Amino acid sequence: MHNNFFLKSTLVLSCIVLLCSCDKEYNGIGDELIGENHFDFNKYTSNVIAYNQKIDPIQSNGLEVNALGILDDAAFGTTTANFATQLVLPSVNPTIGANPEIESVVLTIPYFSTLKSTDTDGNNVYELDSIYGPSDAKIKLSVYESGYFMRDLDPVGGFQQAQKYFTDQNSDFNDRKVGNRLNDAADAIQNDAFFFDKAEYVESTTDADGKVTKTRKVPGMRLNLNKAFFKTKIIDAVASGKLATNDVFKDYFRGLYFKVEKSGSSPSNLAVLNFASGQITIKYKEDLSTTTSGVTTVSRVEKSILLNMSGNTVSLLDQSNVNTAYTNATNSPNVTLGDEKLYVKGGEGSMVILDLFSTAGELETIRNNGWLINEANLVFHVDASAMAGSYEPNRIYLYDLNNNRPVVDYFNDQTESLDTKKSKLIFDGVLNKATGANGRGLTYKIRITNQVRNLIRNADSTNVKLGVVVTEDINKMISYKLKTANAFTSQAPKASVMNPLGTILFGTNIPIGTANYDKRLKLEIYYTKPN
Structure with a gap:
């Protein structure tokens, strides 16, 4: 009995020690399970500087899908x-018989x-x-x-x-x-x-x-x-x-x-x-000669060329009748304090540039506090009044602007789907809509937990600028060249060229006390304090 009690006691004590040890390191396996339930985590909101940037003529050959038509959009x-x-x-090199006559030519x-x-x-x-x-x-x-x-x-x-x-x-x-x-x-x-x-x-x-x-x-x-x-x-x-x-x-x-x-x-x-x-499809008829018992007959047969x-x-x-507010915002961005409204448009459109942890000493303070980062999200609020009546892009995409490549959270997200619009759902960026059949867009959320963790854990990590664009296909990572490089980049994601739509988001330079102050762009960090 005493030996059995000792064995059980030892087993319990070992489990307690193991759990305590595990608590010292963040378990990334459960990262995607946190969702909107943040339990007893502490929340910290970090200021972001976000500003507009025009995407002038951009490479557009070899796209998987292409726009055709005319879209009148009051917002843009x-x-x-x-x-x-x-x-x-x-x-190649088809054979054409005698007396060919086209019956129809149909483009589908x-x-x-x-x-x-x-x-x-x-x-x-x-x-x-x-x-x-x-x-x-x-x-x-x-x-x-x-x-x-x-x-x-x-x-x-x-x-x-x-x-x-x-x-x-x-x-x-x-x-x-x-x-x-x-x-x-x-x-x-x-x-x-x-x-x-x-x-x-x-x-x-x-x-x-x-x-x-x-x-x-x-x-x-x-x-x-x-x-x-x-x-x-x-x-x-x-x-x-x-x-x-x-x-x-x-x-x-x-x-x-x-x-x-x-x-x-x-x-x-x-x-x-x-x-x-x-x-x-070119459908045509030609002569077909056949000889039977020395007798040649000619009949008409149907053939086609594809x-x-x-x-x-x-x-x-081509962009015309451009909205004045859109023109002003993209031509004169406030790169120091950020812009009040952010214009993200596909095609030959515009993007948003983000600077994280812009407050002096902010990263160092977080490092010194020893926080364990459980989740970090960028939350963009749609300017509903400015977008009223406009079509809204289903998804936006955030990437490392300095190196024109996805951030680490994109690569860590292994969710896949035959429907490309449902891939990378943990990384997110999908438009969150109001309930109802015709619910309008409310927010976009992008998870950058590991991007933030790396900055906090590694003092020598580069706090790169981030780019935000609309995307037609979240699985397309490559970038296309701008015809003329701007002050920040010489390229932009290919998938943004494929999408003709745009959205207007609340930015970061919104005065305290104004109606939309609480809708400003935020970096929300959920963390636990060390013991």
């Missing part, structure tokens, strides 16, 4: 998004959509995603042959660097467009009154026995292009070897230029599209 101004792409032959680009319901007859109802503007909006859409050759490599770099194209190059492509527009059908919805239609496309075919088969396709852009042009440009050019290789083909047919304009007095809208999933939109691409953006 008007964004006009044109687009250019090379065309690629998935099968699927929209981002979600299937909402299907009735008993198989008819599908879809909801479109990434369309910004009134649902009844129309734009004038013109698709031209491009005369601007997009090189793969930059000759200035000694053919060692990929060629870069920038958001402000619309005039280069517009001035070199060739001939008349190709989407010249009589139906105005194909051009002068184009709209992003959410209806599925249903195609019916009838076989020799009279059986009707319906083929259903998701909503998408579907334009009938000029048949005579493609007869000359594609079918008749096969014999001359212009379709022998894609290198030859891309020099011969330099691609398409998508130009958008206002459609009369109609309101406009803008879509984000995956152009790489688009293609042009052109993919997977070559070099560039997003061409």
